Amino acid sequence: MANPFYRRDVISTRDMTREEMDLLFNATDRIRGMNMQERLSLCRGRVLCYLFFEPSTRTRLSFEAAMASIGGSSIGIASGKESSMEKGESLVDTIRVVDSYSDVIVLRHRMDGSARLAAEVASNPVINAGSGAEEHPTQAMLDLYTILKEKGRIDGLRIGIVGDLKYSRTVYSLLYALAMYRVDVHLVAPPLLRIRRESLYAMDSLSIREHDSIDEVVDTLDVIYVTRIQRERFPDAQEYEKVKHSYVIDDRVLARARSDAIVLHPLPRVDEVAYHVDSDARARYFKQASYGKDVRAALLALMINAIPPV
Amino acid sequence: MANPFYRRDVISTRDMTREEMDLLFNATDRIRGMNMQERLSLCRGRVLCYLFFEPSTRTRLSFEAAMASIGGSSIGIASGKESSMEKGESLVDTIRVVDSYSDVIVLRHRMDGSARLAAEVASNPVINAGSGAEEHPTQAMLDLYTILKEKGRIDGLRIGIVGDLKYSRTVYSLLYALAMYRVDVHLVAPPLLRIRRESLYAMDSLSIREHDSIDEVVDTLDVIYVTRIQRERFPDAQEYEKVKHSYVIDDRVLARARSDAIVLHPLPRVDEVAYHVDSDARARYFKQASYGKDVRAALLALMINAIPPV
Amino acid sequence: MANPFYRRDVISTRDMTREEMDLLFNATDRIRGMNMQERLSLCRGRVLCYLFFEPSTRTRLSFEAAMASIGGSSIGIASGKESSMEKGESLVDTIRVVDSYSDVIVLRHRMDGSARLAAEVASNPVINAGSGAEEHPTQAMLDLYTILKEKGRIDGLRIGIVGDLKYSRTVYSLLYALAMYRVDVHLVAPPLLRIRRESLYAMDSLSIREHDSIDEVVDTLDVIYVTRIQRERFPDAQEYEKVKHSYVIDDRVLARARSDAIVLHPLPRVDEVAYHVDSDARARYFKQASYGKDVRAALLALMINAIPPV
Numbered sequence: 001m002a003n004p005f006y007r008r009d010v011i012s013t014r015d016m017t018r019e020e021m022d023l024l025f026n027a028t029d030r031i032r033g034m035n036m037q038e039r040l041s042l043c044r045g046r047v048l049c050y051l052f053f054e055p056s057t058r059t060r061l062s063f064e065a066a067m068a069s070i071g072g073s074s075i076g077i078a079s080g081k082e083s084s085m086e087k088g089e090s091l092v093d094t095i096r097v098v099d100s101y102s103d104v105i106v107l108r109h110r111m112d113g114s115a116r117l118a119a120e121v122a123s124n125p126v127i128n129a130g131s132g133a134e135e136h137p138t139q140a141m142l143d144l145y146t147i148l149k150e151k152g153r154i155d156g157l158r159i160g161i162v163g164d165l166k167y168s169r170t171v172y173s174l175l176y177a178l179a180m181y182r183v184d185v186h187l188v189a190p191p192l193l194r195i196r197r198e199s200l201y202a203m204d205s206l207s208i209r210e211h212d213s214i215d216e217v218v219d220t221l222d223v224i225y226v227t228r229i230q231r232e233r234f235p236d237a238q239e240y241e242k243v244k245h246s247y248v249i250d251d252r253v254l255a256r257a258r259s260d261a262i263v264l265h266p267l268p269r270v271d272e273v274a275y276h277v278d279s280d281a282r283a284r285y286f287k288q289a290s291y292g293k294d295v296r297a298a299l300l301a302l303m304i305n306a307i308p309p310v
Numbered sequence: 311m312a313n314p315f316y317r318r319d320v321i322s323t324r325d326m327t328r329e330e331m332d333l334l335f336n337a338t339d340r341i342r343g344m345n346m347q348e349r350l351s352l353c354r355g356r357v358l359c360y361l362f363f364e365p366s367t368r369t370r371l372s373f374e375a376a377m378a379s380i381g382g383s384s385i386g387i388a389s390g391k392e393s394s395m396e397k398g399e400s401l402v403d404t405i406r407v408v409d410s411y412s413d414v415i416v417l418r419h420r421m422d423g424s425a426r427l428a429a430e431v432a433s434n435p436v437i438n439a440g441s442g443a444e445e446h447p448t449q450a451m452l453d454l455y456t457i458l459k460e461k462g463r464i465d466g467l468r469i470g471i472v473g474d475l476k477y478s479r480t481v482y483s484l485l486y487a488l489a490m491y492r493v494d495v496h497l498v499a500p501p502l503l504r505i506r507r508e509s510l511y512a513m514d515s516l517s518i519r520e521h522d523s524i525d526e527v528v529d530t531l532d533v534i535y536v537t538r539i540q541r542e543r544f545p546d547a548q549e550y551e552k553v554k555h556s557y558v559i560d561d562r563v564l565a566r567a568r569s570d571a572i573v574l575h576p577l578p579r580v581d582e583v584a585y586h587v588d589s590d591a592r593a594r595y596f597k598q599a600s601y602g603k604d605v606r607a608a609l610l611a612l613m614i615n616a617i618p619p620v
Numbered sequence: 621m622a623n624p625f626y627r628r629d630v631i632s633t634r635d636m637t638r639e640e641m642d643l644l645f646n647a648t649d650r651i652r653g654m655n656m657q658e659r660l661s662l663c664r665g666r667v668l669c670y671l672f673f674e675p676s677t678r679t680r681l682s683f684e685a686a687m688a689s690i691g692g693s694s695i696g697i698a699s700g701k702e703s704s705m706e707k708g709e710s711l712v713d714t715i716r717v718v719d720s721y722s723d724v725i726v727l728r729h730r731m732d733g734s735a736r737l738a739a740e741v742a743s744n745p746v747i748n749a750g751s752g753a754e755e756h757p758t759q760a761m762l763d764l765y766t767i768l769k770e771k772g773r774i775d776g777l778r779i780g781i782v783g784d785l786k787y788s789r790t791v792y793s794l795l796y797a798l799a800m801y802r803v804d805v806h807l808v809a810p811p812l813l814r815i816r817r818e819s820l821y822a823m824d825s826l827s828i829r830e831h832d833s834i835d836e837v838v839d840t841l842d843v844i845y846v847t848r849i850q851r852e853r854f855p856d857a858q859e860y861e862k863v864k865h866s867y868v869i870d871d872r873v874l875a876r877a878r879s880d881a882i883v884l885h886p887l888p889r890v891d892e893v894a895y896h897v898d899s900d901a902r903a904r905y906f907k908q909a910s911y912g913k914d915v916r917a918a919l920l921a922l923m924i925n926a927i928p929p930v
Binding site: 346367371379381383384578580585596599600603 | 665693696708709714721722
Binding site: 036039058062064065069071073078231268269286290293 | 410
């Protein structure tokens with residue numbers, strides 16, 4: 001079987017099929033089952049170059065840890081302040097140069113379209129690790145992998161997505177990916193932060209309902225996916241204060257949730273999931289983060305053709 | 311023999327015994343005696359995650375060099391500005407996430423108690439690389455190792471510690487560690503910068519005398535340990551100017567020091583050791599820094615159980 | 621044959637001979653011909669320490685990629701803001717400490733003389749990756765290697781160097797290196813940005829002519845080497861605006877250039893080479909950047925004595 005990930009750019013979950021997603025999850029399972037020697041031999045001598053022009057802890061470190069776990073190494077810039085972009089260099093020039101230093105580029109950039117642009121310019125594959133308010137596809141991959149592992153399946157689930165849906169790029173990647181499955185999606189957001197209307201066309205196969213409050217649906221959900229209300233993307237500080245406590249998952253909400261529901265969050269969290277929820281067995285967001293390393297390791301190994309697709 | 315360092319947090323030298331310290335120094339000697347192949351096989355595939363929320367050159371690089379020298383790799387954040395802490399994430403959440411990316415976490419943080427908190431949260435071991443004004447235990451480990459190698463023993467020595475004793479976390483870790491040995495300690499500091507009274511309870515087995523000037527004791531000391539007077543921790547700039555030149559080691563002081571004394575400093579130095587002292591055979595602070603890599607490599611190898619304890 | 625690069629500092633191209641340059645290019649060719657296994661075995665376990673007190677993307681990443689490609693690893697600081705220099709530490713102390721952590725130091729610093737100073741202090745070799753407005757010798761090495769590969773020879777060529785010649789350290793390293801060859805050099809710069817007169821003594825074997833406009837010579841040049849007019853080094857913003865468009869390579873200029881000319885640039889570029897030039901077959905600046913990794917890998921392998929000199 002040909003490897004559909006080999007030397008392929010990973011820009012949007014819209015570019016993927018369900019078969020490819022299954023293949024990625026299968027590769028993740030296989031990599032998790034390997035001993036350290038086997039893992040380390042996969043990408044020995046390979047180099048990942050990360051370019052993070054927006055700050056990040058978990059995504060960058062997750063990619064670095066993933067690459068290290070399969071024997072490769074990582075170089076890059078962790079913030080735009082270190083780079084020649086300060087001297088006025090274009091993103092295109094930066095990409096063209098680092099393209100010759102590495103086997104794969106992982107880019108985070110505040111501009112919509114930045115990852116697509118980088119992929120057009122680079123000869124090696126580019127992974128979008130967050131482009132503007134658009135997408136963050138590897139987050140969606142690990143989200144789905146988490147649902148699969150923690151719930152045993154994806155099809156047939158009722159999935160609530162709560163919080164800032166307008167500016168959260170992880171939500172868009174997740175919804176485009178969920179559109180490959182047969183799920184019921186419930187979006188819970190204040191009117192100001194509802195999902196962008198123009199994105200719905202790419203999800204028309206998806207059953208979506210919108211709600212003003214988590215209380216309307218919490219008792220029916222299999223998955224409660226919470227997102228941060230991102231202060232820095234909010235146009236008005238007062239509006240932020242007004243809504244920030246309205247979509248919080250806490251004991252009161254969990255008391256009404258199903259006993260087999262799971263709570264996910266792409267992290268970082270501020271206060272939209274109360275800290276006391278951490279000790280509830282349904283909280284799986286740290287497990288979700290930990291799956292990220294292995295899903296990304298599998299993706300990298302596939303892109304470099306270091307493991308067979310099946 | 312069981313390995314007491316295996317998967318153990320290293321938060322304070324108060325948690326250690328003299329036997330453990332001896333064991334660490336023995337492992338350091340063994341690692342220094344290995345050829346490159348042997349060393350590199352110790353922690354192959356292992357990952358250290360450093361989280362430095364306060365700036366550092368030598369400690370972070372020393373850990374990275376130590377890990378590289380035993381075949382492992384390092385990922386992390388070199389300053390708080392790169393991280394998701396800027397988005398309002400708690401230290402606890404950051405620790406929980408990177409815990410799944412790595413085998414050991416090395417943390418520097420301005421808050422007292424930060425390392426202890428991290429250790430409680432993380433499933434993998436945490437090394438305190440500086441918590442507030444409290445402690446910096448691996449610095450004390452390399453300090454003692456340096457004394458052992460350069461003086462041949464620790465017991466029976468007269469050890470002077472000079473400078474800012476109030477705010478210097480390295481001094482506290484060193485004093486707690488020295489309390490395991492039979493040494494005479496002479497603390498030399500201006501009244502404003504004397505050692506914190508509440509710390510003395512953990513050193514009550516230690517013979518301590520306090521002095522206002524290095525001149526009172528310099529002719530009797532085996533070890534002259536100098537610390538920086540840290541401008542950034544000083545409440546008042548004028549007070550800083552008044553004391554900063556009062557505890558300087560220079561030719562005048564060295565002329566009265568024993569010919570077999572050694573001068574140590576945790577570095578970075580500003581002007582508390584005059585530059586002309588560098589060429590004096592008694593200056594050992596750069597050698598001290600160089601021992602740091604091997605002591606930390608031994609500690610990491612023990613924590614990962616990559617070498618037997620004896 | 622003895623290896624003249626073994627444990628040698630690389631501070632200035634003035635310190636090199638043509639034979640050494642040939643030897644480096646030969647080693648580069650050999651390394652490019654190796655398979656991954658061979659390359660990775662060269663510097664396994666070796667550590668490069670980079671200290672970049674001025675921002676950089678390509679030089680730092682090029683060195684890290686070079687080191688990774690020959691099996692070594694890199695540690696360091698990517699900007700002065702992360703480091704203990706903020707606590708008032710001297711460059712000399714920083715060098716002395718990291719010297720014991722690594723096998724080679726790569727330094728970029730805004731001060732003239734910084735690399736020479738570091739080399740005097742360090743026991744391990746130091747590579748100058750940019751010292752003030754003085755030199756950037758590894759850039760010149762890859763420049764010459766590019767000319768050799770893309771034009772087949774260096775001797776006998778007519779080489780134009782265009783732009784800010786006064787403040788561009790890459791130009792000085794390149795000119796000192798070109799002085800080992802029999803080439804005609806044409807310098808094209810506004811009067812304010814002409815090459816520093818005091819540097820000419822080290823190039824007196826070189827045939828140099830100076831011009832006010834690229835139009836005077838473009839039709840005769842084999843190599844058009846363009847440099848950025850560095851805004852941050854310019855004393856007056858208005859003067860910058862006046863000259864910045866005067867030395868631009870665009871379609872109008874290329875129409876008069878030889879069909880076998882090549883256009884080089886040390887990068888980053890701002891607007892001194894028009895973006896539409898990228899698609900002209902004569903544009904070789906991205907290829908030039910890509911050669912940098914292999915030239916630096918060869919240099920590092922020679923300095924560590926990991927490959928024979930011939």
